[in-house]
Amino acid sequence: MQILLINPPNCGRSIPEERYGITSLKQIFRGEPLALEELAGNLPDHPVRILDLKAEPDGLDRELSEFQPELVGITGVTCEANTMLRIAARVKESCPATVVVGGIHASNDPGFFNKAAVDYIVVGIGKKVFAELVCALENGTASDDEFTALPGVIRTRPGQQIARPVVRNCLADLVMERPPAYELVKRYRSHYILEKLGLTMGFVASAFGCPHRCLFCSIQGQTGGGYLTKSIEAVIRDISMLPEIPVIRLVDANTFGDVKRATALGHALLASGLNKQYLADIRSDTVVRHPEMLRQWKEAGLRAVISGFEGIDDASLSAMNKANQAAMNAEAIAILNTLGITIVGDFIISSDYDENDFDRLEKYLGARRIDLPMITVMTPLPGTALYRQEQHRISNHNLDYYTLTNAVTPTKLDEQRFYRRYAELLDNSHQNARL
Numbered sequence: 032m033q034i035l036l037i038n039p040p041n042c043g044r045s046i047p048e049e050r051y052g053i054t055s056l057k058q059i060f061r062g063e064p065l066a067l068e069e070l071a072g073n074l075p076d077h078p079v080r081i082l083d084l085k086a087e088p089d090g091l092d093r094e095l096s097e098f099q100p101e102l103v104g105i106t107g108v109t110c111e112a113n114t115m116l117r118i119a120a121r122v123k124e125s126c127p128a129t130v131v132v133g134g135i136h137a138s139n140d141p142g143f144f145n146k147a148a149v150d151y152i153v154v155g156i157g158k159k160v161f162a163e164l165v166c167a168l169e170n171g172t173a174s175d176d177e178f179t180a181l182p183g184v185i186r187t188r189p190g191q192q193i194a195r196p197v198v199r200n201c202l203a204d205l206v207m208e209r210p211p212a213y214e215l216v217k218r219y220r221s222h223y224i225l226e227k228l229g230l231t232m233g234f235v236a237s238a239f240g241c242p243h244r245c246l247f248c249s250i251q252g253q254t255g256g257g258y259l260t261k262s263i264e265a266v267i268r269d270i271s272m273l274p275e276i277p278v279i280r281l282v283d284a285n286t287f288g289d290v291k292r293a294t295a296l297g298h299a300l301l302a303s304g305l306n307k308q309y310l311a312d313i314r315s316d317t318v319v320r321h322p323e324m325l326r327q328w329k330e331a332g333l334r335a336v337i338s339g340f341e342g343i344d345d346a347s348l349s350a351m352n353k354a355n356q357a358a359m360n361a362e363a364i365a366i367l368n369t370l371g372i373t374i375v376g377d378f379i380i381s382s383d384y385d386e387n388d389f390d391r392l393e394k395y396l397g398a399r400r401i402d403l404p405m406i407t408v409m410t411p412l413p414g415t416a417l418y419r420q421e422q423h424r425i426s427n428h429n430l431d432y433y434t435l436t437n438a439v440t441p442t443k444l445d446e447q448r449f450y451r452r453y454a455e456l457l458d459n460s461h462q463n464a465r466l
C-alpha cells in the first residue's frame with residue numbers, strides 16, 4: 032500500500048501580532064517529524080514517503096499527484112489541528128486515499144477530528160496499531176467493528192458522538208526493535224538546524240509519557256498516563272543512525288523519569304564513544320535529588336537541559352499540580368550552573384497576570400542564570416485536566432491560537448498591555464540568551 036505521512040506546515044496564529052503589531056511573540060521552531068519516522072519504521076513492507084510541509088510548505092499538491100497515495104497519515108499538535116483538517120480535505124479532493132490522523136491533539140481530543148475528510152483517528156503511541164490498521168485496510172476484509180477493536184483506533188462517524196477509547200499503552204506499542212526511518216527525511220536535513228548554534232540537530236525518542244500529572248500538560252493523553260522507556264540498546268542504535276549530526280535532542284517529555292535507567296543510559300552514552308552533544312528534559316526535583324547523575328551525563332555530552340520551572344512560588348506550582356517547590360527550582364538552577372549545563376527554563380504566565388506579577392517574574396529572571404527562558408501563556412488545551420477546570424472561562428475557541436503564546440481566556444490587564452508586558456519580559460530575559 033502506498034503510504035504518505037504528512038507533517039503540517041508551521042502554522043498557528045498570533046493575537047499580539049494581528050491586533051497590536053507585536054511580532055516577537057510568534058515562535059517558529061524547526062525539527063524533524065520523528066513521529067512520522069517512527070511510524071514509517073514499522074511499515075517495512077510498504078512504499079512510504081514523508082512530506083514535511085514545515086520544510087516544504089508548497090509540496091502537498093505535487094506529492095499527491097506524483098505519489099498517488101492509497102493511505103495518508105497526518106500528525107500535529109493542537110494549534111495545527113485546523114490545518115490537519117484542511118490537509119485532509121485537500122487529500123480527499125485530489126485522490127481516493129484513506130485518511131488517518133494521530134499525534135498529541137488527536138490523542139487528547141479525538142472528537143475534533145470526527146469529520147468527513149478523516150476516516151480513522153489513532154489515539155496514543157500508535158506505532159504498532161497503525162501498522163495493524165494498514166494491514167487490515169490492505170486485506171480489505173475487516174468490518175468497522177473489527178477496525179475499532181484495534182486499541183486506540185476510532186472509525187469516524189461525522190454527526191454522531193464518538194468516545195475517547197481508554198488506552199494505556201505498553202512497551203510492545205513502542206515497537207523498539209524497528210528504528211525510525213530517518214532516511215525518509217534525508218532531503219530535508221538541512222532544514223533541521225539549531226539556529227542559535229548553526230548546527231544540525233537530530234531527534235531521538237528514548238521515553239514516552241511521564242509519571243507526573245501537571246494540570247496543564249497534554250502528555251498524559253499520549254500514553255494514557257504511563258511512562259515507558261526504550262531499551263538502552265535501542266536508544267544508542269537510534270543515535271548511531273545519525274552519524275553526521277552533532278547535536279541530539281532527546282524529545283522525551285521526561286528523559287530522567289526513571290533515575291536508575293537514566294543513570295545507566297548516561298553510562299552507556301559515555302561508553303559508546305558517540306561523541307555527541309545532547310539536549311534533554313528534566314524536572315528540577317530530579318536535578319536536586321540526583322546531581323551525581325547530571326555530572327555523569329555532562330561528561331557523556333549533555334549540553335543543555337529543558338526544565339519546566341513553570342512558576343516562581345509554591346502557590347502557583349501547587350495550583351498547577353506541579354508536585355514541586357520553588358526552592359527546588361532555585362537549587363536546581365544553582366546545581367546546573369555549577370555543572371556548566373545550559374538551562375532552557377520554561378515558565379508559564381497566566382491571563383490573570385497583573386503588573387505586579389510581571390514585575391516579580393522579571394525580577395526573578397534577572398536575578399538568576401537561566402540561559403534561555405521560554406515563557407508561555409497558560410493554555411487550557413482540550414483533553415487536559417486544566418481544560419476541564421477552565422472551559423467555562425475560555426473566550427477563544429479557535430485552535431489556531433493554541434500556540435501557548437496567546438491568552439485564550441480573558442486577560443486581567445488590558446489585552447494590549449498584557450501582550451506589551453509579555454513581549455518586554457521575553458525581550459529582556461533574552462538579552463544574554465544562549466544555548
Ligand code: B12
Nearest residue numbers: 041042060066104105106108109133134153156157283284
Ligand atoms: C519535537 C517537538 C516539536 C518539534 C516538532 C517537529 C515536527 N513535528 O515538525 C517542533 C520544534 C517543530 C515543535 C513545535 C511546536 N511544538 Co512541540 N514538541 C516537541 C516534543 C518535544 C516532542 C515531540 C516528538 O517528536 N515526540 C516523539 C514522537 C515519536 O512522539 P509523538 O509526537 O507523540 O508521536 C507518536 C504518537 O503520538 C503517534 N502519532 C503521532 N502522529 C501520528 C500520526 C498518525 C497518522 C498516527 C497513526 C500516529 C501518530 O505515533 C508517534 C510514534 O509513536 C513535544 C513534547 C513531547 N515529548 O511529546 C512538544 C509538544 C508536542 N510541542 C508542543 C507545542 C505547543 C509546540 C508549539 C506550538 C510551540 C511551543 N510553543 O512549544 C510548536 C508547534 C509548531 C507550529 N508552530 O506550527 C506541545 C503540544 C501541546 C499541544 N497539545 O498542542 C508539546 C506536547 C510540548 C508541551 N509544551 O507540552 N515541537
Ligand code: SF4
Nearest residue numbers: 241243244245248284
Ligand atoms: S513533569 Fe512535565 S511532562 Fe510530566 S506531567 Fe508535568 S509538565 Fe507534563
